[in-house]
Amino acid sequence: MRTIELTYPHTFVLDELPETVCAIGFFDGIHKGHQEVIKTAVKEAETRKMDSAVITFHPHPSVVLKKGVQHVNYITPLKQKQELLKKLHVDRLYIIKFNEELSNLSPQEFIDHFIIGLNIKHLTAGFDYSFGHKGKGNMENLKEYTRDKFSYTAIDKVTVENDKVSSTKVRELMKNGKVDAANNLLGRPLTFSGIVVKGDQRGKELGYPTANLDLHEDVLLPKPGIYAVRVIYKNEIYEGMANIGTNPTFTADREDLSTEVNIFDYNNDLYGEELLVEWHKYIREEEKYDSVDSLITQMALDERNIRAYFYSELQ
Numbered sequence: 001m002r003t004i005e006l007t008y009p010h011t012f013v014l015d016e017l018p019e020t021v022c023a024i025g026f027f028d029g030i031h032k033g034h035q036e037v038i039k040t041a042v043k044e045a046e047t048r049k050m051d052s053a054v055i056t057f058h059p060h061p062s063v064v065l066k067k068g069v070q071h072v073n074y075i076t077p078l079k080q081k082q083e084l085l086k087k088l089h090v091d092r093l094y095i096i097k098f099n100e101e102l103s104n105l106s107p108q109e110f111i112d113h114f115i116i117g118l119n120i121k122h123l124t125a126g127f128d129y130s131f132g133h134k135g136k137g138n139m140e141n142l143k144e145y146t147r148d149k150f151s152y153t154a155i156d157k158v159t160v161e162n163d164k165v166s167s168t169k170v171r172e173l174m175k176n177g178k179v180d181a182a183n184n185l186l187g188r189p190l191t192f193s194g195i196v197v198k199g200d201q202r203g204k205e206l207g208y209p210t211a212n213l214d215l216h217e218d219v220l221l222p223k224p225g226i227y228a229v230r231v232i233y234k235n236e237i238y239e240g241m242a243n244i245g246t247n248p249t250f251t252a253d254r255e256d257l258s259t260e261v262n263i264f265d266y267n268n269d270l271y272g273e274e275l276l277v278e279w280h281k282y283i284r285e286e287e288k289y290d291s292v293d294s295l296i297t298q299m300a301l302d303e304r305n306i307r308a309y310f311y312s313e314l315q
Contacts, residue, residue: 001082001085001090001091002091002092002093003082003093003095004092006094006095006096007097008096008097008099008101008105008113009113010114010117010118012117012118014117014119019048019050019051019119019120019121020050020052020091020118020120021042021045021051021053021120021121021122021123021124022052022054022055022094022123022124023038023040023042023052023054023055023090023123023124024054024055024056024123024125024129025055025125025126026056026057026060026167027056027076027081028060028074028081028167029075029185030076030081031165031166031167031170031185031186031187032158032165032185032186032187033126033157033158033165033166035088035187036155037124037125038088038090038124039088040153040155041053041054041122042089042090044122044124044153045122048121048122051091051092052089052090052092053090053091053118054090054094055094055096055114055118056081056093056094056095056096057097057098058096058097059072060072060074061098061103063098064098064099064100064103065103071217073218073219074218074219075167075174075186075220077216077218077219078095078218079216080191080192080193094114094118096114104133105132106132106133106136107131107132107141107144107145108132108145109132110132111132111137111146111147112147116146120150121149121151122151122153123150123151123152124154124155125152125154125155126154126155126157127154127155127156128157129154139152160184169185170182170186171220173185174220174221175222176223177222177223177225177282178282179222179227179279179280179282183279189230189280190222190278190279191277191278192215192216193274193275193276193277194213194214194215194216194259194274194275195213195214195272195273195274196212196270196271196272196274196275197212197213197214197271198212199258199260200247200250206299207296208296208299210261210262211231211260211261211263211270211275212258212259212260213259213275213277215259221259222244222282223244223282224244224257224285225243225244225245225282225283225285225286226241226242226282226284226285226286226302227241227242227243227244227280227281227283228241228280228305228306228309228310229242229261229278229279230277230278231263231276232275232276232277232278233270233273233276238264238266239263239306239310240262240264240306241262241283241299241302241303242259242277242279243258243286244258244286245257245258246286247286248286248287248288249287249288249289249292249295252288264307280309281306281309283302283305283306284302
């Protein structure tokens with residue numbers, strides 16, 4: 001997959017670009033609804049013997065459009081979004097920088113520059129996709145702006161158990177620790193990666209050595225607490241338990257969150273290594289214990305419960 005970063009105005013020459021079928025959207029999460037939009041574009045591209053493409057944006061429009069919003073955390077930070085799109089067999093990825101100038105383009109200016117101007121011959125988007133200044137362009141009035149240069153498909157809402165699949169819903173579930181329900185909407189486990197860095201090494205002293213993860217600032221974390229996780233490292237999959245929190249038993253005044261993973265049946269040095277963590281099940285809230293022994297007893301119970309959870313998944 002070729003990745004191309006664009007700002008307005010871009011300088012591509014139309015005749016030098018391949019004819020493409022393109023899916024467009026922000027696509028945070030690449031959930032089942034997004035996948036339907038993207039897979040439709042890829043299939044249409046195969047039928048037309050054209051390249052498939054995805055147009056997405058960075059940063060999130062709210063950073064530009066909403067006062068007081070300076071940073072957004074993502075279900076799928078840009079690097080992970082790229083990796084997921086590769087797996088969906090997308091040929092080209094256009095990442096358009098969302099800034100104030102872009103937000104002020106009229107619907108026609110946006111279509112002329114980023115759809116017709118990129119030699120897109122068929123466009124797919126969700127039924128509720130909007131574009132142009134104040135979202136005045138949408139999938140209902142898109143025909144007014146095509147200049148008969150491209151066709152398009154609007155994808156109906158995708159539902160799971162009668163609920164619309166959306167990034168907003170996934171975020172809500174994550175906020176409440178319901179990662180298993182979020183995974184159902186994503187069509188895969190919630191994942192993010194981090195580099196193992198040195199921590200306070202208390203876990204090792206407690207008999208539960210943990211890998212402390214340095215995460216990208218864009219990662220959206222689920223609710224603090226204890227989770228059943230799987231860890232992918234060098235193409236091997238390990239079960240484990242993770243803690244998102246402040247370690248209140250030892251650091252009562254701490255406010256920033258740490259992410260630590262205890263990998264079952266693994267004791268090798270991982271400092272400096274990148275781990276991919278899959279979040280499968282919320283187990284309990286993080287608690288402050290009166291003694292180290294009480295904490296160790298609870299961690300042993302967590303391990304038993306998580307091993308039983310993964311074992312039951314296999315049955």
